[in-house]
Amino acid sequence: MSESTVTTPARPSAKPRKVPRIVILGGGSVGLYSARRLRRRLGNREAAIVVVDPRPYMTYAPFLPEAAAGSIDARHVVAPHRRALKGIDALQGKVSAIKHAERTVEITPEEGDPYWITYDHLIVGLGSVARTLPIPGLAEQAIGFKNVEEAIAVRNHVLGRIDRASSTWDADLRKRMLTFTFVGGGFAGVEAIAEVEDMARDAIKQYKSLDAEDLRFVLVEGSRRILPEVSEELGGYTLEQLRKRGIEVFLSTFLNSCVDGHVVLSDGTEFDSETIVWTAGVKANPVLQNSDLPLDRIGRVIALPTLQIADAEGNVVPDAYAAGDCAAVPDLTNPGQFCPPNAQHAIRQANHLADNLARVLRSAEPTDYSHKNIGAVASLGMYKGVAQFMGRIKVRGFLAWVMHRTYHVMAMPTWNRKISIMAGWTANLLWRREVVPLGSIHDPRAEFRAASVPPKPKPAPAEDHSPVPSTEATPSASA
Numbered sequence: 001m002s003e004s005t006v007t008t009p010a011r012p013s014a015k016p017r018k019v020p021r022i023v024i025l026g027g028g029s030v031g032l033y034s035a036r037r038l039r040r041r042l043g044n045r046e047a048a049i050v051v052v053d054p055r056p057y058m059t060y061a062p063f064l065p066e067a068a069a070g071s072i073d074a075r076h077v078v079a080p081h082r083r084a085l086k087g088i089d090a091l092q093g094k095v096s097a098i099k100h101a102e103r104t105v106e107i108t109p110e111e112g113d114p115y116w117i118t119y120d121h122l123i124v125g126l127g128s129v130a131r132t133l134p135i136p137g138l139a140e141q142a143i144g145f146k147n148v149e150e151a152i153a154v155r156n157h158v159l160g161r162i163d164r165a166s167s168t169w170d171a172d173l174r175k176r177m178l179t180f181t182f183v184g185g186g187f188a189g190v191e192a193i194a195e196v197e198d199m200a201r202d203a204i205k206q207y208k209s210l211d212a213e214d215l216r217f218v219l220v221e222g223s224r225r226i227l228p229e230v231s232e233e234l235g236g237y238t239l240e241q242l243r244k245r246g247i248e249v250f251l252s253t254f255l256n257s258c259v260d261g262h263v264v265l266s267d268g269t270e271f272d273s274e275t276i277v278w279t280a281g282v283k284a285n286p287v288l289q290n291s292d293l294p295l296d297r298i299g300r301v302i303a304l305p306t307l308q309i310a311d312a313e314g315n316v317v318p319d320a321y322a323a324g325d326c327a328a329v330p331d332l333t334n335p336g337q338f339c340p341p342n343a344q345h346a347i348r349q350a351n352h353l354a355d356n357l358a359r360v361l362r363s364a365e366p367t368d369y370s371h372k373n374i375g376a377v378a379s380l381g382m383y384k385g386v387a388q389f390m391g392r393i394k395v396r397g398f399l400a401w402v403m404h405r406t407y408h409v410m411a412m413p414t415w416n417r418k419i420s421i422m423a424g425w426t427a428n429l430l431w432r433r434e435v436v437p438l439g440s441i442h443d444p445r446a447e448f449r450a451a452s453v454p455p456k457p458k459p460a461p462a463e464d465h466s467p468v469p470s471t472e473a474t475p476s477a478s479a
């Protein structure tokens with residue numbers, strides 16, 4: 001990135017810039033799509049664009065369950081910033097503070113001291129984090145399912161447990177290893193458990209000492225139904241399908257504790273499980289608390305339908321825009337409600353936001369964002385799915401699964417990734433997906449560490465008090 005972008009370490013210079021600088025916080029769905037659209041709308045002489053994210057890539061989260069199940073190569077569900085953001089500066093680091101009044105943000109890089117950068121216009125697309133609860137054992141035992149690193153870890157962990165369970169005769173340990181618990185029955189949780197169970201069932205066929213009946217998958221949901229994003233009927237159908245596959249679904253039930261992998265549910269059920277995946281909702285990125293931007297009571301940036309940030313009275317905060325999971329954007333098709341946190345809205349809002357910012361820079365009026373939810377598609381494992389369109393059209397099974405794949409592959413950014421994903425699917429049809437655990441990638445230095453430990457000095461030979469001379473006792477020693 002250009003030298004002039006970074007002010008080290010302190011405040012903005014008062015010197016006016018020749019080209020206005022747009023800083024985009026977060027390089028996810030909102031960040032990547034708004035940056036690309038802005039670059040298309042505005043020439044290099046009209047605006048400099050900088051995207052800030054600790055990761056060098058955008059993750060297309062709707063494909064995470066398939067990445068965990070090995071139906072898609074994990075590398076293909078991410079779009080690398082350096083490749084996807086042509087003509088845009090990508091800055092790797094975490095935003096740690098926002099002072100919009102001074103038009104500065106603080107960046108904390110992975111290594112080195114934090115520094116400040118200045119801007120003329122701000123786009124906030126910082127997304128969300130897992131909404132956790134202070135449940136005993138949760139922080140120590142559970143893993144989230146929000147990013148590609150977690151999806152790969154869940155895959156390797158599940159396949160690794162199956163591998164280890166096949167080599168143990170301890171029945172209790174085996175049961176504990178083969179019990180997989182998912183908490184949260186929304187889209188992410190249902191797709192994750194359905195895809196991972198499908199993969200595990202596939203994998204277990206390779207083990208003579210294990211049987212599909214040895215696998216136990218448990219879904220815990222606090223409300224009285226799963227998949228609140230689709231109709232009761234389709235949610236009910238999905239529940240029926242999961243139960244038919246042997247997945248135990250606990251409704252209106254909460255996780256009370258999971259200390260050392262001992263799961264206790266609110267209805268009194270108890271069991272041991274070495275795998276606990278937390279998919280029970282999201283909350284706006286907490287770094288927003290360290291900003292002077294107006295937030296609502298659940299920590300989202302307050303936005304107008306134009307995607308401009310506004311104060312609690314609805315007055316526009318100049319030069320500031322927000323969209324996606326971290327923003328409270330009024331849903332004009334559903335008066336009194338806000339747009340739900342999903343990729344369908346995030347990507348559309350990003351494009352609309354970019355168009356509005358380009359309009360404002362050219363002294364035109366911004367327009368309102370309005371999008372009627374077109375429906376929802378969910379994959380439930382190989383060749384299984386559910387879909388609902390326009391509120392009325394419901395599709396199940398193979399056709400819904402094809403629709404899921406088609407819709408999401410088209411939404412995946414860059415043709416390079418779309419083609420790679422489709423090529424992977426075709427290869428899986430011919431050779432079946434790979435179900436080998438690569439658990440050691442999570443600690444690749446373990447073997448080298450063990451090899452590098454100097455050998456322990458041998459204990460000195462004990463004093464020989466025997467009446468027979470030692471050379472005679474060990475004839476080979478003298479040979």
Ligand SMILES: Cc1cc2nc3c(=O)[nH]c(=O)nc-3n(C[C@H](O)[C@H](O)[C@H](O)COP(=O)(O)OP(=O)(O)OC[C@H]3O[C@@H](n4cnc5c(N)ncnc54)[C@H](O)[C@@H]3O)c2cc1C
Nearest residue numbers: 026028029030061062095127188324325341342343344346
């Ligand atoms: C498992 C799963 C399945 C899903 N399935 C669907 C689906 O089928 N359909 C659907 O419509 N939606 C789905 N979603 C939701 C959808 O992915 C999100 O709503 C969407 O990605 C939100 O976009 P965003 O840009 O607001 O956030 P994100 O795409 O999450 O981007 C936020 C970005 O901010 C970055 N960031 C975080 N902290 C900082 C910081 N301090 N400084 C700088 N950058 C930071 C992150 O690295 C990330 O790149 C799913 C989500 C998950 C987790």
